[in-house]
Amino acid sequence: MSIKLEWSRRRFLTTSAALGAGLAAPHVFVRNAWSQDKVFCNNPTGGTVTLGFNVPQSGPYADEGADELRAFQLAVKHLNGEGDGGMIPTFKPSSLKGNGILGKKVAFVTGDTQTKSDAARASAKRMVEADKAIMISGGSSSGVAVAVQSLCQDMGVIFMTGLTHSNDTTGKDKRRYGFRHFFNAYMSGVALGPVLAEEYGKDRKAYHLTADYTWGWTQEESMKNATEAQGWQTVQTVRTPLGAGDFSQYLTPVLNSGADVLILNHYGGDMVNSLRQAVTQFDMKSKQVNGKNFEIVVPLFSELMAEGAGAAAKGILGTANWDWKLDNAATKAFAKSFGTEYGRPPSQAAHTCYAQTLLYANAVEMAGTFYPPEVIKALEDFEFDGLGNGPTLYRGADHQCFKDVLVVRGKEEPANQFDLMEVVKIVPRDTVTYDASIFGGELGPAEVKGCAA
Amino acid sequence: MSTVTARPGPKRELLTLAIFALAILTMPIWLAPIGAGYPDILQKFAIFGIFAIGFNILFGFAGYLSFGHAAFLGAGSYAAVWAFKLFSLNAVFAIVFAIAVAGIFSLVIGYVSLRRSGIYFSILTLAFAQMSYNLAYSVLTPITNGETGLQLSGGDPRVLDRALFVTTSRLQPPDLFGIALQGWSGFYFCAVLLVIAFYVSMRIRHSAFGLTLLAIKSNQRRMGFTGFSAKPYLLTAFVISGMYAGLAGALLATTDPLAGADRMQWTASGEVVLMTILGGVGTLLGPVIGAALIKYLEQIFSSFNEALLHRTFDFLPGAADDVVTAIFAPFVGEGWQLTLGLMFMAIVIFLPGGIMEGVRRIAGASRRQRTGSSAAAREVGRRIPAE
Structure with missing residues (x-):
C-alpha cells in the first residue's frame, strides 16, 4: 500500500502561509504583552x-x-x-x-x-x-x-x-x-500646645476624656506631651467607650477634680455628644476653677462636628487639616x-x-x-x-x-450655617515636622506578587 | 405524620451531599452572571455558610436562640491569627487550634448560659458576647490589638516554621503546605470545608443525638418529666456550634489574616440569626442560602450607585429613567440595609419557614400539577419535614 502525496504549487503556498501565520501568532501576542508593562495587579488594558x-x-x-x-x-x-x-x-x-x-x-x-x-x-x-x-x-x-x-x-x-x-x-x-x-495627632499636639499656653496660660491642670481605641490613645499621648512641655499638669486621663452616647458619668467628676481644662479626645458623634453635654448640661464654660475660667479643648476639630455641636462649639480651640x-x-x-x-x-x-x-x-x-x-x-x-x-x-x-497645620476656634458669631470656624493661627510646616523614626514600623517591599499572581 | 423521624438511607444522604458539593464547587460559574463570581465574596459565602450551619445546630435543631454566637467567631479568628504569629503559617495548625479555643470558650459560656432557657438564655449569650466585644476592643488590647485589629508581622516568632526550617518571608499570608490560600485556592479550601461541615451537620441531624435535640425543641418539659436530663445534650450542641463558629473564624483569618473586634459585635451575632431565619430554621440547606443572600446584599447591593442605576434604566425615555432611578436609589448603595429589612419582613410574614419553605411550596405545587391530587397527597404523607 502506498500513500500518494501530491503537492500542487497552490496547496504548498496556502499550507506554508497558514503554517507561518500559526507559528508567528504566539510571538505577536508575546510581543504585545512585552511591550506593555510588567505584569501587575489590575493593569488597565481598555480605554x-x-x-x-x-x-x-x-x-x-x-x-x-x-x-x-x-x-x-x-x-x-x-x-x-x-x-x-x-x-x-x-x-x-x-x-x-x-x-x-x-x-x-x-x-x-x-x-x-x-x-x-x-x-x-x-x-x-x-x-x-x-x-x-x-x-x-x-x-x-x-x-x-x-x-x-x-x-x-x-x-x-x-x-x-x-x-x-x-x-x-x-x-x-x-x-x-x-x-x-x-x-496626624502628633502634629495636632505640637501645633495646639503653644496656642493653648498663649491663650490660657502656662499654669493649667488638664483632664482628658479619651475615646478608648487606638486613635484616642495616640491623640491623648500627643496632647499630654505637648501640653506638659508648656508647663501644664495632667490631672487625670479617663477612657470612654466608643459610641457611649451619654457622657454624663464621665463628665460629673471633672469639675471637682481640681482640673481647669477639659481635653476631649473624641471624634465624630462622640465629640458632638460629649461637648454638648459638657457645655449645656454641666455648664462648664461659665465655671471658675483655681481662680481661672474653665476651658474645653477639642484637639481634632471639623466643620461637620461644629455643625453637630451647634452653639456648644463656640470659642472651642482645636486643630484642622484645612478650612x-x-x-x-x-x-x-x-x-x-x-x-x-x-x-x-x-x-x-x-x-x-x-x-x-x-x-x-x-x-x-x-x-x-x-x-x-x-x-x-x-x-x-x-x-x-x-x-x-x-x-x-x-x-x-x-x-x-x-504641610501647615491650622489652629481653629469655633466662631462666636457665625455669619451663616457653614461659617462655624475661624482660623486662629497657621502653624508652619517646619514646626510640625518630626523625625520619621520616632514611631517605628516598616514600609515593606514595593515589589509584591499581589493579585496578579 | 407518625414518621416524623423518617431517616433517609445512606444512599439518599450521599446523593444530597454530592448535589450540594457540586453546587458549591461550581459557584464561580453560575454566580458570575449576577456579579458574585469573584473569590472574596465566594469565600465569604462558604465561611458564613459554615457559621450559619453551626448556629443552626443549636437554634434550628435544639431551639435555643443564641444572640452571642459572634463571640466564638471572633475568638476563632484571634486564635487563628495568634497561631499564625506564634507557631506556623500553615493553615491546618491554626484551624485546629482555633476550633479548640472556640470549643473551650463555648463550653464555659454555654455552661453558664444554659442554666436558663428561652429569652433568658438569649440575653445571657448576648451579654457574654457584648462583654467579649468590649474586652477585645479596649481592655485586652495587648492580645487583640484593639480597634486596629490583630495582624501578622514580619517579626513574628513562628516557632514551628523556624524549627522545621520552613523559610517564611517577612510579610507572607498563610498557606496550606505551600499552597497560598488567597483568591481562588482560598475559595476552594473554604468550599471543601463547607461541604464537610454540611455533611457533619446532616449526620448529626439524622443521628440519635439529633433526634434528642429535636425532642428537646418540641417539648423540653415533657422530656424532663420522663426523667431525661436535657442539659448535657444542649451543652454538647452548644459546644459543637461554637466549634463551627471557631472554624468559620479561623477561615476568615486564613483567607484574610486580620482579626478585628467588630467580628464579635452584637450586629454580627444578629446577622447569623437573620441568615438562619431567612434561609429556613432547622433545615440543612437553608442557613447556607441565607448566609449567601445576606453577604450578597451587603457586598453587591451596597456597591450600586445612582450612576449605575441610570445606566441600567437608560432604555427608558428621559423622564421615566429619572423617576425609576429615584424610586430604586434608596434601596441600593447605602440603602442596602433597607432592602435587607424589607426582604426579611416579607419572608417572615409570608414564608415563616424561610426560603426553604418557598422552595418546598413551589416544588409541591409543580408536583401536584404533574401527578394529580392523589399522588400529591401521598407525597405529603411521605414528605420528610424540614430538609
Whole structure:
C-alpha cells in the first residue's frame, strides 16, 4: 500500500502561509504583552481606568463618608476634563492633562466600609477582584485605614487614605502602598500646645476624656506631651467607650477634680455628644476653677462636628487639616467648584480625598505607567503646592504629608450655617515636622506578587 | 405524620451531599452572571455558610436562640491569627487550634448560659458576647490589638516554621503546605470545608443525638418529666456550634489574616440569626442560602450607585429613567440595609419557614400539577419535614 502525496504549487503556498501565520501568532501576542508593562495587579488594558472609593455610608461617620464621596466624584470629573477643573489649574508641579489618567478615561466604583475593618476589607477586595480597581481611596477612621492599607500592600494596589488622624497610619502600621495626605495627632499636639499656653496660660491642670481605641490613645499621648512641655499638669486621663452616647458619668467628676481644662479626645458623634453635654448640661464654660475660667479643648476639630455641636462649639480651640475659608487661590478654586456642584462648602474630609485623587493621578502621569512601584517612586518625596495647604512634602520615609497645620476656634458669631470656624493661627510646616523614626514600623517591599499572581 | 423521624438511607444522604458539593464547587460559574463570581465574596459565602450551619445546630435543631454566637467567631479568628504569629503559617495548625479555643470558650459560656432557657438564655449569650466585644476592643488590647485589629508581622516568632526550617518571608499570608490560600485556592479550601461541615451537620441531624435535640425543641418539659436530663445534650450542641463558629473564624483569618473586634459585635451575632431565619430554621440547606443572600446584599447591593442605576434604566425615555432611578436609589448603595429589612419582613410574614419553605411550596405545587391530587397527597404523607 502506498500513500500518494501530491503537492500542487497552490496547496504548498496556502499550507506554508497558514503554517507561518500559526507559528508567528504566539510571538505577536508575546510581543504585545512585552511591550506593555510588567505584569501587575489590575493593569488597565481598555480605554478606562477604575478607581475604588471606599467610604463609610452607614455608621457613626456616614456624614464624613458622604462628603468624601462628593469630593471623589468631583475629582473624577475634573480629571476627565469636565467642569471647571477645580484645583487642577492651581496644582504645581502638575503633569495632569485633563484627559483622564495616561489618556484613559477615569471611572470609579464605590463601597460601604460601615466603619468596620472587616466590611472595609471585604469592600476593598470586591473593588480589586471584581471591579479591577487600580487604586483604592477613602476611609474615615484610623482602624479602617490601617486595615485596608495592609490589605492593599498584600494585593499590590495603592491606597490613598482619606480621613485618618492616628499616628499609627504612617507610624508603626505604615505600608509601602499606603499614602496619607491628612495630618496626624502628633502634629495636632505640637501645633495646639503653644496656642493653648498663649491663650490660657502656662499654669493649667488638664483632664482628658479619651475615646478608648487606638486613635484616642495616640491623640491623648500627643496632647499630654505637648501640653506638659508648656508647663501644664495632667490631672487625670479617663477612657470612654466608643459610641457611649451619654457622657454624663464621665463628665460629673471633672469639675471637682481640681482640673481647669477639659481635653476631649473624641471624634465624630462622640465629640458632638460629649461637648454638648459638657457645655449645656454641666455648664462648664461659665465655671471658675483655681481662680481661672474653665476651658474645653477639642484637639481634632471639623466643620461637620461644629455643625453637630451647634452653639456648644463656640470659642472651642482645636486643630484642622484645612478650612474652606483659607485665603489662597487653590482653596478658593476648590470651594467654588465644590459649592457650585453641591451647594455647600467642602469639609476637610472632602478636601483631603480630592487632593489624594489628584496626587495619585499626577504620580501616574509622572511615572508614565500604572505600574505601582514606579507610581510609588513618583509619590515619595514629591514636593508640591497649590492644593490648598501651601507647599507640601510627601515624605518618602513614612508616606506622610508635611504641610501647615491650622489652629481653629469655633466662631462666636457665625455669619451663616457653614461659617462655624475661624482660623486662629497657621502653624508652619517646619514646626510640625518630626523625625520619621520616632514611631517605628516598616514600609515593606514595593515589589509584591499581589493579585496578579 | 407518625414518621416524623423518617431517616433517609445512606444512599439518599450521599446523593444530597454530592448535589450540594457540586453546587458549591461550581459557584464561580453560575454566580458570575449576577456579579458574585469573584473569590472574596465566594469565600465569604462558604465561611458564613459554615457559621450559619453551626448556629443552626443549636437554634434550628435544639431551639435555643443564641444572640452571642459572634463571640466564638471572633475568638476563632484571634486564635487563628495568634497561631499564625506564634507557631506556623500553615493553615491546618491554626484551624485546629482555633476550633479548640472556640470549643473551650463555648463550653464555659454555654455552661453558664444554659442554666436558663428561652429569652433568658438569649440575653445571657448576648451579654457574654457584648462583654467579649468590649474586652477585645479596649481592655485586652495587648492580645487583640484593639480597634486596629490583630495582624501578622514580619517579626513574628513562628516557632514551628523556624524549627522545621520552613523559610517564611517577612510579610507572607498563610498557606496550606505551600499552597497560598488567597483568591481562588482560598475559595476552594473554604468550599471543601463547607461541604464537610454540611455533611457533619446532616449526620448529626439524622443521628440519635439529633433526634434528642429535636425532642428537646418540641417539648423540653415533657422530656424532663420522663426523667431525661436535657442539659448535657444542649451543652454538647452548644459546644459543637461554637466549634463551627471557631472554624468559620479561623477561615476568615486564613483567607484574610486580620482579626478585628467588630467580628464579635452584637450586629454580627444578629446577622447569623437573620441568615438562619431567612434561609429556613432547622433545615440543612437553608442557613447556607441565607448566609449567601445576606453577604450578597451587603457586598453587591451596597456597591450600586445612582450612576449605575441610570445606566441600567437608560432604555427608558428621559423622564421615566429619572423617576425609576429615584424610586430604586434608596434601596441600593447605602440603602442596602433597607432592602435587607424589607426582604426579611416579607419572608417572615409570608414564608415563616424561610426560603426553604418557598422552595418546598413551589416544588409541591409543580408536583401536584404533574401527578394529580392523589399522588400529591401521598407525597405529603411521605414528605420528610424540614430538609
